[in-house]
Amino acid sequence: EVYLRPPSPPTFTILPIARRTPGPALGLLFLSSVSSFSSMAASVNEISSHCPTIPSSAIEEMRVLGSAWAGANGLQVHRKTGIEVAPVSLRPMPFPRPVYQQVTGLVDDFNQLIHKVSLDHAFLNEHLTEASKFDEFQDRTLKLFNLVREEGVRQKASLGILRSDYMLHDAKDGSPLVPRQVEINTIASSFGALSEKVSGLHRFLIGRVPGSGLNTDDLPPNAPIAGIARGLGDASKLYEATEPVRKGGEDRRIAVLFVVQPEESNVFDQRHVEFSLWDQYKIPVVRASLAEVQTEAQLDEGSRRLTLKGCEISVVYFRAGYTPADYHGEVEWEARTKLERSAAIKCPSAAYQCVGSKKIQQVLAAPGVLEKFVSAEAAARIRGSFAGLYAMGDGSPESKQAAEAALKAPEQYVLKPQREGGGNNLYDTEMVHTLKTSKEEELQAFILMDIISAPPAPALFLRDNKVLEVEATTELGTYGICLSDGDKVVKSEFVGHLLRSKTASSKETGVAAGFGVLDSPILYDP
Numbered sequence: 001e002v003y004l005r006p007p008s009p010p011t012f013t014i015l016p017i018a019r020r021t022p023g024p025a026l027g028l029l030f031l032s033s034v035s036s037f038s039s040m041a042a043s044v045n046e047i048s049s050h051c052p053t054i055p056s057s058a059i060e061e062m063r064v065l066g067s068a069w070a071g072a073n074g075l076q077v078h079r080k081t082g083i084e085v086a087p088v089s090l091r092p093m094p095f096p097r098p099v100y101q102q103v104t105g106l107v108d109d110f111n112q113l114i115h116k117v118s119l120d121h122a123f124l125n126e127h128l129t130e131a132s133k134f135d136e137f138q139d140r141t142l143k144l145f146n147l148v149r150e151e152g153v154r155q156k157a158s159l160g161i162l163r164s165d166y167m168l169h170d171a172k173d174g175s176p177l178v179p180r181q182v183e184i185n186t187i188a189s190s191f192g193a194l195s196e197k198v199s200g201l202h203r204f205l206i207g208r209v210p211g212s213g214l215n216t217d218d219l220p221p222n223a224p225i226a227g228i229a230r231g232l233g234d235a236s237k238l239y240e241a242t243e244p245v246r247k248g249g250e251d252r253r254i255a256v257l258f259v260v261q262p263e264e265s266n267v268f269d270q271r272h273v274e275f276s277l278w279d280q281y282k283i284p285v286v287r288a289s290l291a292e293v294q295t296e297a298q299l300d301e302g303s304r305r306l307t308l309k310g311c312e313i314s315v316v317y318f319r320a321g322y323t324p325a326d327y328h329g330e331v332e333w334e335a336r337t338k339l340e341r342s343a344a345i346k347c348p349s350a351a352y353q354c355v356g357s358k359k360i361q362q363v364l365a366a367p368g369v370l371e372k373f374v375s376a377e378a379a380a381r382i383r384g385s386f387a388g389l390y391a392m393g394d395g396s397p398e399s400k401q402a403a404e405a406a407l408k409a410p411e412q413y414v415l416k417p418q419r420e421g422g423g424n425n426l427y428d429t430e431m432v433h434t435l436k437t438s439k440e441e442e443l444q445a446f447i448l449m450d451i452i453s454a455p456p457a458p459a460l461f462l463r464d465n466k467v468l469e470v471e472a473t474t475e476l477g478t479y480g481i482c483l484s485d486g487d488k489v490v491k492s493e494f495v496g497h498l499l500r501s502k503t504a505s506s507k508e509t510g511v512a513a514g515f516g517v518l519d520s521p522i523l524y525d526p
Contacts, residue, residue, distance in 0.1 A: 045170065045455040045456070045457070046096070046177060047094050047095075047455045047456075048455070048457040048458060051091075052213030054091070054212060054213070054460075055211050057211075058211040058212065062090045062467075063090065063462060063467050065204075065208060065209065066088070066090050066201060066462055067462065067465055069200075070085040070086065070088065070201060071085055073201070074268050074271075075088065075197040075268075075518075077267075078264070079265060080263075085462070086194055086517075087461065087462070087516070087517040088198055089198075089461055089472075089518070089520075090462050091202070091205070091212065091459065091460050092202045092219065092499075092519065092520045092521060092522035093457065093499060093521060094523075094524050095474070095476065095499070095521035095522065095524070096168070096177055096523070096525075096526050097525050099168065099178070099179050100220065100476070103166050103179050103385065104478050104494055104497070105381075106164065106381060106382060107164070107479075107494040108480070108492045109378045109381055110480060111160065111162060111481075112373075112378070112482075113364070113370070114160060114184070114186060114355050114482065115160065115489055116373040117355045117360065118351040118354075118355050119351075119487065121146075124351070124355070124360070125142070127359055127360060127363045128142050128357060130441075130444045131357075131359045131445050134444060135417065135418050135445040136324075137419075138357060138418040138445070141350060141353055141354060142354060144336065144350045145350040145351055147340075148341055151341065154304040154341065154343050155304075155342070155345055157239070157242065157345045157484060157485045157486070158346060158349045159232070159235040159315060159317075159345055159347040159348070159482070160348055160352050160480070160483075161192075161228055161231055161317075161347055161480075161481060162184060162189060162481075162482060163479050163480075164181060164183075165181065165183055165184070165475050165476070165477040166179040166180060166181050166475065166476050166477070166478075167179070167452045167475050167476075168180075168454055168455060168474070169452050169453055170453050171453070176526060177455065177526075179476075180387040180452045181386055182475060183358070183361060184361065185420065186348050186353055187321065187348050187352070187356060188318055188320065189479065190266055190319065191269055191498050192495075192498065193225045193269045193270070193272035194268065194269045194518055195224060195497065195498040196222050196224050196272075196496060198499075198520045202219060203219055219522055219523075220497070222496045222520065224479045224497075224498075225272050225276045226276050226280065226495075227479065227495025227496055228273050228479065229276035230280065230493075230495070231481035231483060231493075231495070232256050232273070232347070233280055233283060235314070235483055236254060236281065236283050236314040236345075237281070238483065238485060238490070239314035239315065239344065242485075243305070243314075243343055254283060255283065255286045255308075255312070255313060255314070256277065256283055256285050256313070256314060256317060257288065257313045257316045257317065258287045258288075259289070259317065259318045259319060259321060259339070260287050260288070260289060260319050261289065261319070262289045264319075266319075270319055283314075284311070286308055286311055286313070288308060289320065290326060290327070290335040290336060291328070291331050291332060291335065293338065294331050294332070294335035295331075297313075297335075297338065297339075299341065303343060304341060304343040305343050305344075306338075306339070306343065306344045313342070315344060315346075315347060316345070316346050318348065323419065323420060357418050358416045358417070358418050358446075358447045359418060361389065362389040362390065362447040365383070365386045365389040370383060387449055389448070389450075390402035390448040391444075391447065391448075393440050393441050393443030393444040393445075393446070394444055399443075402448050403435055403443070403448070406431060407435055410427070410428050410429075410431055410432050411451070413451060414426070414427055414449050414451060415431040415434060415435070415447075415449075416447050416448075418445060426446075454474070455473070456471045456472060456504040457472060457473075458470070459472035459519070461501075461517050462517070463517065470503045470504075472503055473501065474500065474501045474502075474521075475500050475502075475516075476497060476498070477498040477499075479494070479497065480492070480495065481493045497520075498518075499518075500516045500517065500519060501516055501517055501519040502516035502517070
């Protein structure tokens with residue numbers, strides 16, 4: 001998701017590489033007889049000034065080689081029409097080195113914070129109960145969390161594969177660019193594997209195609225495939241150590257369950273992790289949708305051990321279940337309940353998923369709240385990345401003032417529901433309509449956030465084997481692994497990054513939702 005106030009995007013038709021389409025206001029140009037590729041920004045900014053000119057001959061070579069490299073290295077997605085190269089940028093996006101170091105240095109702070117908040121039952125219920133009254137999906141998730149806790153949590157260990165997303169904010173007053181957190185993803189944090197492949201693509205193209213004007217030494221290391229697999233593998237080993245073989249069960253076969261969508265398009269992103277898990281730990285993966293879990297998985301009510309397709313499941317890795325669209329009826333919710341009640345380590349648990357809600361993000365940004373969970377030093381570091389976040393509909397003077405401010409200057413805010421996956425936020429007239437027509441208490445299902453003013457820069461997007469010259473903004477995500485056993489965090493590790501870019505005229509960057517492309521950062525010193 002990206003929170004940038006753009007002009008309304010015009011309608012356009014994607015053409016084969018042909019000629020320039022007139023007008024920089026379009027924000028998108030088609031390349032062929034172009035002498036070079038340079039900044040399209042209306043005014044030069046810090047990011048665009050680090051984008052060197054690329055000759056058009058080099059761009060065509062990058063397209064041909066880039067498509068071939070992506071296909072040969074599994075940088076792909078599965079569409080209904082077949083397997084395609086994933087939408088990517090052909091050139092990495094400049095990113096300030098100090099900011100990269102700052103946000104990657106926050107990974108352990110956020111890992112510790114998310115885990116400690118997940119243990120605070122009263123805190124989660126206090127702040128999610130009212131929002132849940134007007135959001136059925138959040139209500140079901142919170143009820144699942146409470147159901148399992150009241151019954152007695154069978155598995156005290158948990159695994160988080162977390163991704164914290166940031167945008168660069170330009171205050172336009174001459175001060176340095178600063179990171180502002182968009183959100184933290186606690187469930188189905190995707191694109192780690194394909195992000196690593198994009199880093200490899202850019203390293204190859206910079207070295208292989210003359211004229212890029214970039215240096216591979218400025219590409220930061222990026223290895224989330226092995227890192228995410230390590231998190232799953234270590235969690236599985238923890239399960240085996242704490243769930244000893246039962247009498248007569250010496251031949252049990254341990255496996256990790258990937259819960260996936262029925263028609264999964266991002267299958268290559270998942271398979272790379274699956275194969276790395278086998279290479280490192282010799283642990284197989286079983287794939288199943290929520291509906292298949294309900295009909296095929298068995299839960300032993302005595303031990304709560306979960307078996308599926310002849311395997312005892314040690315870890316449940318959710319790559320589905322983060323959106324209401326994944327729950328077609330009670331079958332899927334029954335499956336989710338079965339998994340949550342089981343002895344398998346969940347990635348994530350319902351508790352972690354609740355912590356990742358937008359409401360909890362907003363509450364944690366309030367004065368003095370972070371200090372309840374982390375040290376004052378960690379709280380200061382975390383708070384330094386927050387954008388302005390405001391409660392809605394709770395009757396407080398602060399929430400009323402925030403709503404009034406959004407109505408007066410809607411271009412400065414975004415209204416966010418308790419949703420993941422992109423395409424859910426409300427801007428401009430939609431936001432104003434919701435604020436005006438909803439009952440005050442109904443607005444508790446949302447939070448309000450300041451727009452992040454991201455500096456645009458020229459980029460080369462490869463979509464459907466066509467090169468698009470665009471003015472783009474970017475969003476950087478950092479992947480963290482957090483493995484805990486009860487109250488204790490036993491593994492906290494930064495394992496890689498994700499950069500997504502989108503046209504500056506688009507309001508969101510979800511690649512899977514069709515808004516952006518996969519990219520990678522190339523670091524510079526301001």
